Amino acid sequence: MANVAIVGGGIAGVSAAAALRSGGFTGEITLVDAGEFPYDRPPLSKDFLSGRKSLSDIALQPDDWYDRNKVRLLSGRTATALRPGTGQVELSDGTAVTADRVVLATGGHALRPPIPGADGARVHLLRTARDADALRARLTPGARALVVGAGLIGAEVASTARDLGCEVVMVDPVSPPLAAAVGADLARWLHEQHAIRGIRTEATTVRSLRESGPIVHAEFGDGTGEHAFDAVLLGVGMAPDTALARAAGLDVDRGILVDDAQVTSNPAVLAVGDSARVRRGGEVLARTEHWEAAQRDGGRAAAAILGTAPPADGASWFWTDRHGVHVEVVGYLGVAESVVVRGEFGPEPFSVFGLVGDRVVAAAAVGDSGAVRAARRLIDRGIAVDRERLTDPSVDLKKLVRG
Ligand SMILES: Cc1cc2nc3c(=O)[nH]c(=O)nc-3n(C[C@H](O)[C@H](O)[C@H](O)COP(=O)(O)OP(=O)(O)OC[C@H]3O[C@@H](n4cnc5c(N)ncnc54)[C@H](O)[C@@H]3O)c2cc1C
Incomplete structure (x- = not known):
């Protein structure tokens, strides 16, 4: 195998590169990433948002790792097209990378729900370090923060905002959230911790957001009228980034469809992490959207490229930290x-x-x-x-x- 191009430098893409090298791959590896450099995402709602960690603290690999492992890192640019027939990956800077195998590790983006006013300047999403920087700037002591969605990311942001001295209201029509993931009783206990820590939780929806100067007025679905906030975080889920794959003619169904070895409908292209979704038999499985699952995908993709046995798999695992x-x-x-x-x-x-x-x-x-x-x-x-x-x-x- 002569060379591999990996699009996306999150945990899935970086793990694929690391596993290729540790598995003895001697060809060229090019890692293309839109961000400043490959960094870890879980701290974005925790220690990075609070300011306890800097961007360099959350780097996925030390600076010299890429040279030592002969991984050509092309950060700050995006892959704009994939031409599986020629093995070409076109980049936003006008250059192209040619590879025998392409690994798509494009992750996803935070969803902006179709609420009127959800695109306002003080209405934030959280997926990248830049998103976290922008949100942190709003979370000053005493600021009134509205968190829409009480799932994993919403709950973590609410907790961090409270630590930063904000007045926090968290809104989710599902109460308690996360019951399927952690069981109803633990979900209830976890949700109660918000109130104990001084966060107001409301089992309702947000109908609309309206900005007037530095204030965002949120109309709740429970008939209580408009409530004023200084900042809003929308934590209502993510969608996989599949545009490259779709444009390249790969099978996509709310995720780039892959087999158990992470191979897409084109045998020269693999997909890993949050952007990928397993199709087994005729069935399309749910995406896991967790850190370790993305890391494991990288290892499996590397094994498929190397032609070695896939690493042992097992039950899925994730963590969350709040309060x-x-x-x-x-x-x-x-x-x-x-x-x-x-x-x-x-x-x-x-x-x-x-x-x-x-x-x-x-x-x-x-x-x-x-x-x-x-x-x-x-x-x-x-x-x-x-x-x-x-x-x-x-x-x-x-x-x-x-x-
Ligand atoms: C705020 C937050 C907190 C989280 N906390 C936890 C947690 O506590 N526990 C847990 O298990 N999981 C957590 N997760 C989930 C976990 O971080 C993800 O499952 C994991 O990051 C997925 O890794 P990935 O490599 O597939 O995608 P990503 O991490 O999204 O990386 C994809 C990369 O691809 C790049 N990219 C996309 N398109 C292109 C392109 N065309 N060209 C070049 N580059 C491109 C992006 O810039 C990005 O750097 C959290 C996620 C977030 C957002």
Whole structure:
């Protein structure tokens, strides 16, 4: 294999480059990214938004990593067209990269819902470091911040805004949010933490936003009229960036469709991370939109290019941090037949486990990474568990993994 072009320098693209090199790939690797340099996205709603970390603190790799690994990094420019027939990737600066294989790692963009006034200057989205800079500038002490959407990113921004001294109102018609991901009881407990930390949560929608000077007037759907804010964050989800793939004639269905090896409908093009979506048999699976899933995709794409065995896969995992609480989730609690609690909702650590029969299928833990690590092994190995031992905090979960 002579050379590979990777479009997108998020965790998926950078992981693909790293896995190619660690797998012994000796050809050229070109990594094209629109941003300043490849940086990590999860801190954008946490320590980067709060100002505790700078952009260089969240770089995915040290500056010299690219030279040491012979990865030609072309940042600050975008791929504007992909011509799979010739292997050409055209760039915004008028140049082109020619590659035998192209990996699309274009991620996605934050959604702007069709609310009148949602495009105002004080109405923010959060996907890039520049977005976070613009939002931070508004989150001054005493500022009134409206967070629309109480999912993962909305909740984290609300927490950070509160830490920065803002008055925060968070609006979401679904209450509690995240029930499918973390189970109804933990979702309720997590949502309650907002009120405890002085954030007002409203189970309603936002009908319209209207800017007048430095104030944004938000009309809520609950009939309470207009409410005044200094800044608004729209945290209502993301959409995968598929335009390049679509224009190149690849199969796309709210994500660039790939097989289990990350190969698209064109065998010379692979897709990874938030922009990709697996099609297995006739079925199109849900996208995961989490950091580790994107990282794993990069490893699988590299294996496909190298012709080696794909890295071991397993239950999906993600984390979220808000109000000083670290939450980790493995598997999908939405498929559990029953949910049991280990410990008590309150001071951490505690966790919930989702079961189908006597097998663990998912778990969510507050302040207990060890419980999630153990749950992951229980899930991946399909080990049957005794519920009493599982829910007894005095029983070391590693013992259950050993059987
Ligand atoms: C604010 C925030 C907080 C998050 N927190 C968590 C968390 O706590 N836990 C968790 O598990 N996940 C979290 N996530 C999700 C996680 O960050 C994503 O799943 C992950 O970043 C996806 O990686 P990716 O490489 O697929 O895409 P991205 O990170 O979006 O990277 C895609 C890159 O491609 C570039 N690009 C796009 N199009 C082009 C083009 N045409 N030419 C050149 N470059 C292009 C973009 O500029 C971007 O740099 C968070 C996401 C956000 C936005």
